[in-house]
Amino acid sequence: EPEVTQTPSHQVTQMGQEVILRCVPISNHLYFYWYRQILGQKVEFLVSFYNNEISEKSEIFDDQFSVERPDGSNFTLKIRSTKLEDSAMYFCASSVGLNSGNTIYFGEGSWLTVV
């Protein structure tokens, strides 16, 4: 069964450093997403991406964050200068379309620890 894959599974970084989290969405999917979950809290939407553009973003997704699809298979989330409060599990997701009957499939997540 096709799946969303994410790397790294866990990364520890120093405060102020740049981090890039990588994702390979399901191959025929057109919509890509990043969500995050701070330990013990709800899963939160960060951003959605379609046709090489951000289609929606949340208040969390400020200027420190950016997304990119550098080639035909990868989708990345960059945090420019990490803060302690960026420590969370980051989930990449993808879907075929935006129709309410379309399923969004999630990856296993990348644990980011900022020290």
Added chain:
Amino acid sequence: DAKTTQPNSMESNEEEPVHLPCNHSTISGTDYIHWYRQLPSQGPEYVIHGLTSNVNNRMASLAIAEDRKSSTLILHRATLRDAAVYYCILRDGGNKLVFGAGTILRVKS
């Protein structure tokens, strides 16, 4: 975003059926009901979704009330591996899923 209400937690015995309820009284005509689950330290996993009719797949069944203001996820025989947080989410075709706190399902052996 339409809201759903779920019990905070439920407990089940292994190999018995589990019925996880969800209320969504403000559901609109085009909202699909999606269920996901999240095992500890893993990403949300799609379980099932439906619009009006009851749905079955290899993981579970989804029973949708005739007025669509509530639904029930049915796990036919709970196993220890089904212990997870279960989320009932309405999707209206927008970009995002809005996750609530979900129902923590504990399965006793």
